Amino acid sequence: MSEILLCNQSLSPQNFQLQCGIEIDQISAFSCLKPTIMAANTPYVIGNDQSGASRSILAQLSPAPVAKELTNLSLSYGGDNIVALAEITEKLKEYNIGLMGASTSVYANRLGGFAGSVKDYQAALMEYRQAIVSKSPMKAAMKQKAQVAFEKMQSQFRNELKMVTAQVKARRGIPLTNVERATNIAESSRNVAKLNVTSQVQANNLVKFTKYAKVLGNGLAVIDFGSRAGNIHNSYQGGDNWERELFVESSSFALSAITATTVVNAGGAALSFLVMTTPIGWVGLVVGGLAVAGVAAYSSVAINQVVKEDAGGIYDSIIKVVGL
Amino acid sequence: MITDRAVCVGILIAFALLVSILYVVFGQLTVKKLRKNPKTKDALGLEYVSGWDIINVAQALALPKDWSKKLEQGSLSFMHAKASLLLENTNKFDRILGFLFYWLLIFTGFCSVLLVFLNAIGVFVK
Numbered sequence: 001m002s003e004i005l006l007c008n009q010s011l012s013p014q015n016f017q018l019q020c021g022i023e024i025d026q027i028s029a030f031s032c033l034k035p036t037i038m039a040a041n042t043p044y045v046i047g048n049d050q051s052g053a054s055r056s057i058l059a060q061l062s063p064a065p066v067a068k069e070l071t072n073l074s075l076s077y078g079g080d081n082i083v084a085l086a087e088i089t090e091k092l093k094e095y096n097i098g099l100m101g102a103s104t105s106v107y108a109n110r111l112g113g114f115a116g117s118v119k120d121y122q123a124a125l126m127e128y129r130q131a132i133v134s135k136s137p138m139k140a141a142m143k144q145k146a147q148v149a150f151e152k153m154q155s156q157f158r159n160e161l162k163m164v165t166a167q168v169k170a171r172r173g174i175p176l177t178n179v180e181r182a183t184n185i186a187e188s189s190r191n192v193a194k195l196n197v198t199s200q201v202q203a204n205n206l207v208k209f210t211k212y213a214k215v216l217g218n219g220l221a222v223i224d225f226g227s228r229a230g231n232i233h234n235s236y237q238g239g240d241n242w243e244r245e246l247f248v249e250s251s252s253f254a255l256s257a258i259t260a261t262t263v264v265n266a267g268g269a270a271l272s273f274l275v276m277t278t279p280i281g282w283v284g285l286v287v288g289g290l291a292v293a294g295v296a297a298y299s300s301v302a303i304n305q306v307v308k309e310d311a312g313g314i315y316d317s318i319i320k321v322v323g324l
Numbered sequence: 325m326i327t328d329r330a331v332c333v334g335i336l337i338a339f340a341l342l343v344s345i346l347y348v349v350f351g352q353l354t355v356k357k358l359r360k361n362p363k364t365k366d367a368l369g370l371e372y373v374s375g376w377d378i379i380n381v382a383q384a385l386a387l388p389k390d391w392s393k394k395l396e397q398g399s400l401s402f403m404h405a406k407a408s409l410l411l412e413n414t415n416k417f418d419r420i421l422g423f424l425f426y427w428l429l430i431f432t433g434f435c436s437v438l439l440v441f442l443n444a445i446g447v448f449v450k
């Protein structure tokens with residue numbers, strides 16, 4: 001794991017020690033192994049960890065626009081939040097794709113609702129932070145509001161949350177699973193943020209996240225979800241193998257669509273029979289409908305992920321067999 | 325290196341390609357005809373999103389007759405296409421096409437769910 005430090009104003013060695021409690025010679029930047037001051041908007045790694053992984057994480061985060069955006073985001077959301085949000089945004093993109101694939105209103109509502117509830121929670125947290133910064137008397141009410149948004153999200157979307165947070169292993173829990181943690185982060189205001197980045201995949205997600213997320217005036221980040229078409233176009237522009245990307249995107253789309261369609265269709269028929277043969281009543285029907293939508297959501301997102309992981313290799317072996 | 329899971333995924337992708345082709349063919353040849361027919365155009369079931377009626381029609385033509393009759397009589401019949409009316413207004417080719425499309429779709433879908441399930445319980449972990 002690499003510990004990354006970010007700061008929004010340059011710090012002299014004395015100031016740095018005051019704020020962070022460590023000596024300046026314990027940190028290093030990508031372009032500067034022995035810094036004499038801590039420069040603003042530059043990622044530094046803590047400790048004398050000169051391993052390849054750390055260096056390449058730093059390299060990914062160092063370009064000026066990425067580093068600046070990341071510093072701002074980390075300061076307004078807190079370091080752990082930003083790592084978690086970056087992961088979740090990646091997942092949400094998959095959800096969005098699953099949503100296109102599924103094309104059913106029941107299901108679209110549910111996923112739209114999930115993305116919405118995450119945003120509501122985020123917005124409530126940001127309002128709380130604003131209230132603290134401006135020492136508003138509404139502080140307690142805002143905290144209450146964040147808690148309500150958190151509970152609503154937890155109770156309605158337990159399964160989806162479990163999926164998106166499964167890979168985020170923060171010791172103290174992440175804001176999506178722990179409201180206490182989230183409000184604590186919102187309360188503290190600093191100008192140095194620390195990120196714990198465990199892998200290059202995570203670093204890559206962070207870089208992507210800085211591109212989707214734009215900090216608005218009120219500190220709220222707008223998250224713009226990419227699309228499959230965007231992925232293909234990016235690899236075309238990047239000179240990568242865009243036909244391969246096209247194969248990956250279209251096959252995972254087709255299978256997640258088919259999976260969701262099957263579950264909704266078969267689930268609908270099963271519910272119809274259930275209503276006829278048992279006295280389940282409308283409550284049972286609603287619960288059954290939700291179960292069908294939930295299974296459709298879960299399985300179409302999951303199959304999308306599985307196909308995405310494997311389709312590239314399959315494409316390669318087809319090309320090899322055909323002999324192109 | 326091709327794993328067992330990748331082989332399964334590859335087969336599923338091949339099926340998905342077939343299903344997608346059949347979806348378009350069945351939609352163009354059979355459902356388009358039924359949508360234009362004034363007798364059947366209101367009998368295609370609940371359309372969650374545009375194009376869902378193709379699936380409803382395929383289901384009505386593919387399920388065994390006594391099953392689809394039951395679905396027609398139930399309180400949720402509005403969701404499903406009216407099988408008896410559709411059977412009167414389609415020919416043998418439509419029915420075979422619908423049968424092929426529907427069961428291939430269901431087969432592929434459930435295999436995907438099965439794959440997800442097996443993957444989740446760790447069958448493919450080496």
